[in-house]
Amino acid sequence: IEEHAGKAKVLHEQWAREREGLEQLTTLKRELEGAEKLVAEAQKQGDMGRVAELKYGVITEIARQIEEENERLTQLGTENRMLRQVVEEADIAAVVASWTGIPVSKMMESERERLLRMEDSLNDRVVGQDDAIAAISSAVRRSRSGLKDPGRPIGNFFFVGPTGVGKTELAKALAEFLFDTEKAMIRIDMSEYMEQSKVSTLIGSARGYVDSERGGILTEAVRMRPFSVVLFDEAEKAHPEVFNLLLQVLDEGRLTDSQGREVNFANTIIIMTSNVGSRKILDLTGNVSGDELTDQVKLILRDHFKPEFLNRLDDICVFRALNKDAIALIVDIMLRKVHRMLAEQRLTMTVTDGAKGFLAEVGFEPEYGARPLKRAIQNYIQDPLATELLEERFVEGDTIVVEVNESGDALGFSKAEAKA
CATH class of the missing domain: 3.40.50.300 (P-loop containing nucleotide triphosphate hydrolases)
Structure with a gap:
C-alpha cells in the first residue's frame, strides 16, 4: 500500500505541474489574442503610438512568456505526459481502441509492415x-x-x-x-x-x-x-x-x-x-x-x-509431432518466461548450451509434445532456484549461471563473477 501511495503521490505532483503549466499557457494565449484585437482597433483609429506600444511592448512580452512556458512543459518530457493542449493522432487511436478493442500500437503501426x-x-x-x-x-x-x-x-x-x-x-x-x-x-x-x-x-x-x-x-x-x-x-x-x-x-x-x-x-x-x-x-x-x-x-x-x-x-x-530439433528451439522460448520473472527481481540468468541440451533431452517425449519440457524447466530450474532465492544465495543485480552439474543428472546454479 505504501509503495502504491508513493507512486500515486508522484503521479499527482506530475499532473499538478502539467495542469498549472497548461492553465498558464491558456491564460497567456488569451491575453495574446486580446492584445492583437487591441492592435487592430488602434490601427483603425490611426493611433500608431498605441499600436507600437502593444506590438513591441505587451505582445513581445506575452510571446516571451509563452515561449518560456512551452520550454518548461517540454522539459517535463513527452512520452509520459498526462495532459496535452492539442489532441493528437495517438489520443484519437486510444479512444477508438477503448471502443473497439483494437490496441493503440496496432492502429498506429503500418498495416502493411505488420502483415508482411x-x-x-x-x-x-x-x-x-x-x-x-x-x-x-x-x-x-x-x-x-x-x-x-x-x-x-x-x-x-x-x-x-x-x-x-x-x-x-x-x-x-x-x-x-x-x-x-x-x-x-x-x-x-x-x-x-x-x-x-x-x-x-x-x-x-x-x-x-x-x-x-x-x-x-x-x-x-x-x-x-x-x-x-x-x-x-x-x-x-x-x-x-x-x-x-x-x-x-x-x-x-x-x-x-x-x-x-x-x-x-x-x-x-x-x-x-x-x-x-x-x-x-x-x-x-x-x-x-x-x-x-x-x-x-x-x-x-x-x-x-x-x-x-x-x-x-x-x-x-x-500439427505435426515435435522432433528433438523443435524441442531444442522451444527450450529458449520457455526460458524467456523465467528470464522475465527474474528481471522483475532485478536478477539476470545465463543458461549454458549444455544446460539447454540437458533440458531438451529430459523434456522430450514425442507423444506429449512440449508439455514434458515445461515440467522439466519447472523441476530442474524453477523449483531449485526458488529455494536458492529464499535462502538469499542471490541478491539484486546478480547474474545466475545455470549449468549441468558434475554428475550430469541435474542443473546447478552459481553467481557470475563480477567484471573488473
Missing part, C-alpha cells in the same frame, strides 16, 4: 508448424486486403494434432499479434458441452428462464470483444448440436442470442482444436509428405464431423 512480417512474429512463439502459420497468415492478409467475404469471419480453421504441439499456443500468439494481448482470445472448452442441454448456454437461456438476462457465454464474450480469436478447444467432445449452432457463424459471421440481439463475428478468427487422428500423425510424421499426412487426417475427420461443417472451414491445419 506476420509469419516471423508467430514463429517466434510456435515452432515446427510452418504450414499452420502460413495458412493463418494468408487468411489475415486476404481479410485486410479486402479479398474475403465481408460478412464471414476473418478465417475459420481446424487445428488437428497431438497434445502439446502448439495448437492453443498459436491461437494465443495470433491474439497477441493482431490485438496486442492474449486476453483477446476467447476460449470455449467443448468438453463442457457434451450434453444437449448445455448447448443453449452458448447463446443464453430463453426469456423467462433462470439467468436469461445474462446472455450467452459465447455471444456475450464476442459482443463485448468483437475483435478477437475465438478458440473452441477439444471440438470432438462437443454435442452435434453445437456444430449446427456454429454453421451460421462460419457461413454468415453472425449469431443471434436468446435476447434477439445479433452478434457480429466478422472481425473474429474462429479456431477449433482436436486430438482426433493424433495416433496417425505421430506414426506418420517424418515418414510421409505434409500433403499426404493432411489427406490421411482429413479422412479420419470425416468419420467424426459432418461434411457441411468441414466444408465451411477455410483450412484444416495438421
Whole structure:
C-alpha cells in the first residue's frame, strides 16, 4: 500500500505541474489574442503610438512568456505526459481502441509492415508448424486486403494434432499479434458441452428462464470483444448440436442470442482444436509428405464431423509431432518466461548450451509434445532456484549461471563473477 501511495503521490505532483503549466499557457494565449484585437482597433483609429506600444511592448512580452512556458512543459518530457493542449493522432487511436478493442500500437503501426512480417512474429512463439502459420497468415492478409467475404469471419480453421504441439499456443500468439494481448482470445472448452442441454448456454437461456438476462457465454464474450480469436478447444467432445449452432457463424459471421440481439463475428478468427487422428500423425510424421499426412487426417475427420461443417472451414491445419530439433528451439522460448520473472527481481540468468541440451533431452517425449519440457524447466530450474532465492544465495543485480552439474543428472546454479 505504501509503495502504491508513493507512486500515486508522484503521479499527482506530475499532473499538478502539467495542469498549472497548461492553465498558464491558456491564460497567456488569451491575453495574446486580446492584445492583437487591441492592435487592430488602434490601427483603425490611426493611433500608431498605441499600436507600437502593444506590438513591441505587451505582445513581445506575452510571446516571451509563452515561449518560456512551452520550454518548461517540454522539459517535463513527452512520452509520459498526462495532459496535452492539442489532441493528437495517438489520443484519437486510444479512444477508438477503448471502443473497439483494437490496441493503440496496432492502429498506429503500418498495416502493411505488420502483415508482411506476420509469419516471423508467430514463429517466434510456435515452432515446427510452418504450414499452420502460413495458412493463418494468408487468411489475415486476404481479410485486410479486402479479398474475403465481408460478412464471414476473418478465417475459420481446424487445428488437428497431438497434445502439446502448439495448437492453443498459436491461437494465443495470433491474439497477441493482431490485438496486442492474449486476453483477446476467447476460449470455449467443448468438453463442457457434451450434453444437449448445455448447448443453449452458448447463446443464453430463453426469456423467462433462470439467468436469461445474462446472455450467452459465447455471444456475450464476442459482443463485448468483437475483435478477437475465438478458440473452441477439444471440438470432438462437443454435442452435434453445437456444430449446427456454429454453421451460421462460419457461413454468415453472425449469431443471434436468446435476447434477439445479433452478434457480429466478422472481425473474429474462429479456431477449433482436436486430438482426433493424433495416433496417425505421430506414426506418420517424418515418414510421409505434409500433403499426404493432411489427406490421411482429413479422412479420419470425416468419420467424426459432418461434411457441411468441414466444408465451411477455410483450412484444416495438421500439427505435426515435435522432433528433438523443435524441442531444442522451444527450450529458449520457455526460458524467456523465467528470464522475465527474474528481471522483475532485478536478477539476470545465463543458461549454458549444455544446460539447454540437458533440458531438451529430459523434456522430450514425442507423444506429449512440449508439455514434458515445461515440467522439466519447472523441476530442474524453477523449483531449485526458488529455494536458492529464499535462502538469499542471490541478491539484486546478480547474474545466475545455470549449468549441468558434475554428475550430469541435474542443473546447478552459481553467481557470475563480477567484471573488473
